[in-house]
Amino acid sequence: MSPDGGGDIVEHAGLNAAIVSAFGTMAMLKRALSLSALEVFGSGWAWLALDRRSDKLVVQSTPNQDTPAMDASTVPLLGIDVWEHAYYLKHQSRRADYIKDWWHVVSWPEVARRYDAARAATGKAEL
Amino acid sequence: MLAFSISPLGLNLAPRASVRMAAGGEQILLARFGVPAPELSVDRRGALGLGAAACAALGTSMPAFAADDPMFTLPPLPYAYDALEPHIDAATMKFHHDFHHQAYITNLNKAMAGKPKADLVSLMPGAKAAKLNNAGGGHYNHCMFWSTLGPKAGGEPSGALGDAMAKAFGSYDDFKAQFSAAAAGVFGSGWAWLAVAKDGSVKIVTTPNQDNPLMDGATEAGLIPILGIDVWEHAYYLKYQNRRPEYIAAFYNVVNWAKVGEYYATAAAGKPIAF
Numbered sequence: 001m002s003p004d005g006g007g008d009i010v011e012h013a014g015l016n017a018a019i020v021s022a023f024g025t026m027a028m029l030k031r032a033l034s035l036s037a038l039e040v041f042g043s044g045w046a047w048l049a050l051d052r053r054s055d056k057l058v059v060q061s062t063p064n065q066d067t068p069a070m071d072a073s074t075v076p077l078l079g080i081d082v083w084e085h086a087y088y089l090k091h092q093s094r095r096a097d098y099i100k101d102w103w104h105v106v107s108w109p110e111v112a113r114r115y116d117a118a119r120a121a122t123g124k125a126e127l
Numbered sequence: 128m129l130a131f132s133i134s135p136l137g138l139n140l141a142p143r144a145s146v147r148m149a150a151g152g153e154q155i156l157l158a159r160f161g162v163p164a165p166e167l168s169v170d171r172r173g174a175l176g177l178g179a180a181a182c183a184a185l186g187t188s189m190p191a192f193a194a195d196d197p198m199f200t201l202p203p204l205p206y207a208y209d210a211l212e213p214h215i216d217a218a219t220m221k222f223h224h225d226f227h228h229q230a231y232i233t234n235l236n237k238a239m240a241g242k243p244k245a246d247l248v249s250l251m252p253g254a255k256a257a258k259l260n261n262a263g264g265g266h267y268n269h270c271m272f273w274s275t276l277g278p279k280a281g282g283e284p285s286g287a288l289g290d291a292m293a294k295a296f297g298s299y300d301d302f303k304a305q306f307s308a309a310a311a312g313v314f315g316s317g318w319a320w321l322a323v324a325k326d327g328s329v330k331i332v333t334t335p336n337q338d339n340p341l342m343d344g345a346t347e348a349g350l351i352p353i354l355g356i357d358v359w360e361h362a363y364y365l366k367y368q369n370r371r372p373e374y375i376a377a378f379y380n381v382v383n384w385a386k387v388g389e390y391y392a393t394a395a396a397g398k399p400i401a402f
Contacts, residue, residue: 041336043316043360092361
């Protein structure tokens with residue numbers, strides 16, 4: 001995240017192409033990740049991850065403090081914490097409002113850096 | 128005391144001018160956040176059909192009950208929202224009861240749409256297999272929670288329950304130490320329970336999320352819960368933030384041991400508590 005984050009423009013050709021390939025548009029990515037985050041029951045996270053086997057972006061959720069990094073085939077690029085402590089003081093039960101707010105602080109340059117790193121690592125480690 | 132009027136369509140949180148407002152969570156909420164929106168329940172098919180507008184649509188409020196006759200409805204709190212102050216704050220009670228508990232009921236009604244009317248307790252054993260453990264467990268667990276708390280509460284267990292607890296744990300302080308450790312040790316969302324086994328003995332168990340000991344596969348078989356502490360963060364975060372042990376310590380001040388004693392009698396006879 002970043003105080004200068006947010007926006008719908010990813011100024012990174014590779015990540016941009018990957019988003020279009022996997023989701024069609026940024027809006028569709030946001031919808032998929034938002035829904036995943038909203039549907040987590042109990043404590044957990046929703047993730048944008050790179051599936052190294054298919055070289056495609058995927059959305060997934062994990063319970064508690066599990067992460068896609070626990071599976072060698074997926075690399076987390078962006079995570080939203082939906083444990084209640086992440087939003088309760090400001091949003092109380094309104095997780096959807098927190099998710100909407102959260103998109104305003106996502107650091108796409110950082111996501112792009114992780115995307116590059118994840119693809120560079122692919123092939124060097126066994127899946 | 129802060130008074131609220133509840134309209135059929137939601138809540139009116141506007142305080143009456145002559146009422147003294149408690150400092151703390153309630154005042155912060157009203158001053159900064161206004162009336163809280165009902166908890167959203169997600170209808171995946173509906174949301175997916177909305178296309179690019181779905182994210183905006185997620186922010187709209189939804190009615191807190193089904194338009195037609197719902198199978199389950201939210202029981203009113205048996206006491207005022209601020210009755211458990213200062214141990215459990217009024218704002219938490221309001222959000223917890225009116226939004227979180229209501230959301231479980233809303234989702235349970237959706238899951239049971241078109242199905243024959245069933246008692247809530249009857250849904251518990253098969254809840255995990257039927258994928259009703261989240262919404263159905265949430266409804267059951269919170270019914271038990273509100274009913275075992277109260278303002279003229281605290282004190283210590285007595286009678287048959289007191290004897291069973293002394294046998295199992297030792298002193299009341301020993302029980303509290305064990306129960307607190309179990310509640311503090313739950314990772315993520317869940318509950319700690321005092322439950323009755325088939326031979327009338329009591330034990331402490333924990334469950335994740337909204338599971339409870341009545342559910343097949345949740346804990347060892349044959350346990351009937353009679354008291355639970357909700358350690359989902361929504362149960363304590365407004366007042367205690369991350370200080371869950373403080374919330375747990377305060378919890379004992381509001382446990383209605385007389386009610387739990389009644390539940391013990393039912394459970395020791397082999398029957399789950401019905402809600």
